[in-house]
Amino acid sequence: MSRRSFLMKMGAGVAAARVAGFGAAMSGAGSVRAQSRKPITLMVGFPPGGGPDLVARAVAEPARRDLGQAMVIENRTGAGGRIALDWLRNAQADGSNFALTPASMLTAYPHVYKRLPYSLAEFAPVCKLCIYHLSVVAPADAPYSTLQEFVAWARSTKEATFGVPGLGNATEFVGRLLAQAENLSLEPISYRGGPQLTQAVVAGEVSLAVNLSSNFIELVKAGRLKVLAVTSAVRSPFSPDVPTLAELGYPDIVFEEFIGIVARQGTPEPDIARLQDAMRSALQDATVRDTLARSEYLPDFKPAQLLGAELTASTERWRTLVRKIGFKPIE
The missing domain is CATH 3.40.190.150 (Bordetella uptake gene, domain 1)
Structure with a gap:
């Protein structure tokens, strides 16, 4: 190898080492930034x-x-x-x-x-x-199993209530729109969150509960709650046997949040x-x-x-x- 070739190879090696070192340094800096x-x-x-x-x-x-x-x-x-x-x-x-x-x-x-x-x-x-949509549920031992039966019961007792996980959102409005449509005296009872509301409806503290379906799924499967309706525009693929409020005669009560x-x-x-x-x-x-x-x-x-x-x-x-x-x- 000539002296000229030797020096050229040495120079290329030094340059490559410098580039590699710079890349490693940048990689290390990136890791430090990420950390x-x-x-x-x-x-x-x-x-x-x-x-x-x-x-x-x-x-x-x-x-x-x-x-x-x-x-x-x-x-x-x-x-x-x-x-x-x-x-x-x-x-x-x-x-x-x-x-x-x-x-x-x-x-x-x-x-x-x-x-x-x-x-x-x-x-x-x-x-x-x-x-997601909302579900309207009732205690398993409630004397009504459909929304129509609930309306008739609420008119006869005048003591119906509905529970929600908080005021001023879709859950409350579902109950209020239902009450308005059927001329019922339904008052909302607000709980701190979904789990607290679920416990309340299982215990029979409220006549109905309106909330995200996810809060009720396991208890419905266990037979401790029953779903009367859902708020989606069409029947949910998750519960195709449950009617929508729209098909039950409440076209304005459609909430898909x-x-x-x-x-x-x-x-x-x-x-x-x-x-x-x-x-x-x-x-x-x-x-x-x-x-x-x-x-x-x-x-x-x-x-x-x-x-x-x-x-x-x-x-x-x-x-x-x-x-x-x-x-x-x-x-």
Whole structure:
């Protein structure tokens, strides 16, 4: 080998070593950055075991793996989900704080509460996760097994009540619309969350309960509750033998809600995009889809822009509905 060739090979080797060292350094820096990211807090405004909590826990594990970042689910319950959203509006907009919530907490509440501590404009949409309907259930030993029988019983006793997991959302409106349609004196009784409401209806504390179907599934299977109707536009694939309220003669009582994730306004767009992509992947996981199906949730991923459009449309629907039934805003 000539001296010239030897020097050229040596120079190339040094250059390659420098490039490799630079790449390793960059890789190491990236790892340090990944490790230094704060854990993501995914706030849920309902108790463990309730519907939104089930969705959060189903998607969290695959999202953690995809992000390579810790994710903590925190339940701040009470006030029908308002406490969690109030927390988010005051949290740092640094890409580590998010909330998983049913849409009505953002779109219905502005029309049903006089002093709501937050507004939709304070939140940035991240993604839509799934859709669901509500079920109207009764205690297993109730003297009625159909909604028509309940209406007749309620007229005769004048002591009928219905329980909900919180005031000012779709669960309360289902009961109020039913009462209005049948001229019944039905008063809502609010509980702290889904599990507490479920215990109440099993014990016979309320005549009916209206909530996410996921809260009642196992008890219905065990024969401790009976489903009288569902609020979907058509019969649910999960319970095809149960009639919809629409087909029972209540076309205005159709509620198909959705659950999504939001961030505080001002959260960096790259952080929103990272979580959005992780949730998109999570909803493609067969285990996640099976888990959601067992709780009667249908995956329906939508990115931030489409979620924002749906939230806006839902807000207008609630505005119209509140006016229609003459609902008086809650203090």
